[in-house]
Amino acid sequence: MEKIALIINSLSSGGGERVVATLSQGFAKNYDVTIIVFNSNNVDYDFGGKLIDIDCIEKKSLIGKSYNLLKRSYKLKKLFNREKFDHIFGFMESANYPAILASRETIASLHIDFHFLGAIDRLLISSFYPLAKRVAPVSDDIASSLREQLKLNNVSRIYNPVPFQELETLSSEPFEHPRKFIIAVGRLTYQKHFDLMIDAFTKSKAQQDCDLIILGDGELRQELEAQVQALGMEDKIHLPGRLKNPFVYMKNAEFMTLSSRAEGFPMVLIEALSLSCPVISADCPTGPREIVQNDVNGFLIEEGNQQILTDTIDKLFYDKTLREKLSANARRSVEHLSVENICAEWVALSKQT
Incomplete structure (x- = not known):
């Protein structure tokens, strides 16, 4: 059975978190599914497959965020090497950056127009997303922005699912x-x-x-x-x-x-x-x-x-x-x-x- 990894910061509230929970239940019918989170407190949604918490909770300072990026990437790489996932899907920027660092096979889902993000996130998107296997924005408008503004050629829109x-x-x-x-x-x-x-x-x-x-x-x-x-x-x-x-x-x-x-x-x-x-x-x-x-x-x-x-x-x-x-x-x-x-x-x- 093929193995799927879904990476996201947590399953605590929010639209992106609900999407991951919904997808995990759909994938679990035909695949071995693992949801990888950085913080498993307050899991608000039912999910399919198993949940792994690599315990890298969010940091507020710039130094803390930089350290967390490297720590999350290191832990993800170890997990990817051990589990040999066939498909790796990242959701939202906090998970996408370390997942891409850990594996170039990551497909990164983008859930908001990057123009509405802060300067640091825009810089990180410009740096990291060209390295991903594919970038999967959730709307055609975001996809067009990525192609036109960042000149990305690895973009494929995938809408969110409805249970x-x-x-x-x-x-x-x-x-x-x-x-x-x-x-x-x-x-x-x-x-x-x-x-x-x-x-x-x-x-x-x-x-x-x-x-x-x-x-x-x-x-x-x-x-x-x-x-x-x-x-x-x-x-x-x-x-x-x-x-x-x-x-x-x-x-x-x-x-x-x-x-x-x-x-x-x-x-x-x-x-x-x-x-x-x-x-x-x-x-x-x-x-x-x-x-x-x-x-x-x-x-x-x-x-x-x-x-x-x-x-x-x-x-x-x-x-x-x-x-x-x-x-x-x-x-x-x-x-x-x-x-x-x-x-x-x-x-x-x-x-x-």
Whole structure:
């Protein structure tokens, strides 16, 4: 049986971590799967195969990060030499750099537009990614940037997978909310631009008849809670934190909104659509324009434009016929992203010479 290694910092929350857990379950049906992490605290997702923790937790200082890169690479190289993996897949920059140093057979998955990364990460990408066997960005836009800006010729886009059956099961759990609501999901960070979403919802007519629920946690929680309080919207805008099962909210929401300044290939949009939940998304770099089809499964709007977001919220909330049409189209618009299809793409890419 062929052996697959999946390398990632941890399996604690986050879209990339969920992708690795999902892929591991798909691969485990036909392969010997090992997930290699640097920190096994707070494993939040079910996974397939076995988990190996090489115990190299994140360091904050530049010196600490440099030392960690070498230490992780050394430990990975020893593990690769011992296990003789047939396929090595890295996920996110903290895992990709040491994996590439440890083996030129690594295929590195890139989950965000490299322009949105810091100067150090951009330098590291420019230095390390040409050495990888292949680089597998999660969107065509990221792939184009890598080819055009970094002149990489080892780039092949692979989208993220969707575990349809698992999402259906989780979304069917009992749920109640006293009012109709729309939903947003993501870390409470600058990138997600939730302050704009809060302003847009507050100025909408829809706020008279529905709530906004923002699922997630992060460093901007206090600022966002203060914004909600200053607007007098505590009864209509809710921030319950990061929940293990956001899918029951997606299933019962009128629609989802995404206001990000940048993404990679936003799984929350895919997950919502797979549960027949229409979406409104900022046309940010990168990913949403490859997911959202205007007036088919949702609406793609100008990034950073609060007025357009407000108007689109009202348009979709008060037009039930439109919502039903978008909902009917949502699931089939993402069916090509099945776990089986995406796992096959990873293996086929690895076997290319």
